[in-house]
Amino acid sequence: MRVGTLAALILLSAACRSVEAMPEAGSTPAPLYRDPVFDGAADPVLVWNPFRQAWWMLYTQRRAKEELPGVEWCHGTEIGVAESRDQGLTWSYRGTLGLSAPDAGYSFWAPDIVRADDGRYRLFVSYVPGAPQTHREWGGKRFIFQYASCDLETWTFEQLLSLPSEYCIDPTLIRRRDGAWRLWFKDEGHGSVTAAVDSVDLETWVPARDPGVSELYGEGPKVFEFKGCTWLIKDPDSGLDVYRSEDLESWTYQGKILDHPGQRNSDGAIGKHPDVVVCGERAFIIYFTHPYGQDFPARDGILPLPARHSVIQAAELEVRDGRLSCDRDRPFLMRLTPPQP
Numbered sequence: 001m002r003v004g005t006l007a008a009l010i011l012l013s014a015a016c017r018s019v020e021a022m023p024e025a026g027s028t029p030a031p032l033y034r035d036p037v038f039d040g041a042a043d044p045v046l047v048w049n050p051f052r053q054a055w056w057m058l059y060t061q062r063r064a065k066e067e068l069p070g071v072e073w074c075h076g077t078e079i080g081v082a083e084s085r086d087q088g089l090t091w092s093y094r095g096t097l098g099l100s101a102p103d104a105g106y107s108f109w110a111p112d113i114v115r116a117d118d119g120r121y122r123l124f125v126s127y128v129p130g131a132p133q134t135h136r137e138w139g140g141k142r143f144i145f146q147y148a149s150c151d152l153e154t155w156t157f158e159q160l161l162s163l164p165s166e167y168c169i170d171p172t173l174i175r176r177r178d179g180a181w182r183l184w185f186k187d188e189g190h191g192s193v194t195a196a197v198d199s200v201d202l203e204t205w206v207p208a209r210d211p212g213v214s215e216l217y218g219e220g221p222k223v224f225e226f227k228g229c230t231w232l233i234k235d236p237d238s239g240l241d242v243y244r245s246e247d248l249e250s251w252t253y254q255g256k257i258l259d260h261p262g263q264r265n266s267d268g269a270i271g272k273h274p275d276v277v278v279c280g281e282r283a284f285i286i287y288f289t290h291p292y293g294q295d296f297p298a299r300d301g302i303l304p305l306p307a308r309h310s311v312i313q314a315a316e317l318e319v320r321d322g323r324l325s326c327d328r329d330r331p332f333l334m335r336l337t338p339p340q341p
Contacts, residue, residue, distance in 0.1 A: 026331065043111070047115075048339055052083065101310075110171070126168075192218075198270070222275060239270050291309065291310075
């Protein structure tokens with residue numbers, strides 16, 4: 001892992017924690033986290049690190065502080081790492097994952113991570129080839145790469161997933177009840193549908209039947225089990241769409257969450273591309289926002305910093321009358337617990 005060593009970076013990280021992330025008694029801070037290097041944290045996923053006895057947050061490290069034309073600031077990105085030793089209340093920057101890449105110019109986006117039966121971790125991440133200056137508009141080929149690690153520090157490339165097109169991003173995984181794995185993703189080569197593949201060993205992947213959630217556009221699908229049901233959330237850029245299933249095949253649309261601005265600091269915008277961590281009877285959604293929105297005029301092709309800036313937020317999920325709900329303004333105390341064997 002490439003870990004920041006400059007004294008200025010350390011001081012900046014500490015300042016961000018002291019100003020932004022010290023919670024009031026009995027409440028979770030808002031925002032939960034800001035990237036101290038580029039101020040553009042997005043697409044978070046959390047994993048328990050048993051070697052450090054801490055929670056890690058992996059995220060797309062967008063280069064929001066860079067004055068770059070178009071969407072170049074969303075490219076040339078690494079996967080940032082933040083750490084929490086107090087059950088998710090405060091986070092400190094640790095650096096970026098040392099992922100190998102086949103090209104000198106590349107972008108890593110939107111990771112997901114699971115621990116397999118052999119104890120090794122598998123990381124699935126969107127990979128965009130090409131130098132960032134070649135991506136001033138959205139477009140270009142995108143792939144999903146798979147890496148493996150025994151310690152969450154050192155990662156070995158395993159494969160490029162064979163998927164229906166060369167324009168696939170945003171992987172998310174769940175362990176099916178029969179023990180196999182299912183991976184969902186956004187296939188931009190086929191109308192941006194939400195597609196899926198299955199594997200019994202995390203090595204060979206085969207197309208799944210239509211997962212039944214592709215009729216509505218959405219990025220960053222996230223699937224999890226909570227309160228006896230399986231839920232899928234995805235981001236159509238208008239809040240988060242929620243689907244419910246009993247069998248991973250038939251899905252019922254439940255409406256939206258995080259589609260209205262919140263009242264907390266830096267939370268006055270729709271929620272985007274989340275992760276969900278279930279801890280016993282509680283579930284926490286970790287998402288990102290553009291606090292000031294992105295409806296700003298560009299100057300010389302460059303969006304102003306308020307349009308690029310993004311933060312990580314957290315809220316608690318509940319199930320009421322069989323529907324998933326989220327009151328982002330309700331104070332709550334996040335207590336992330338290590339997963340049970």
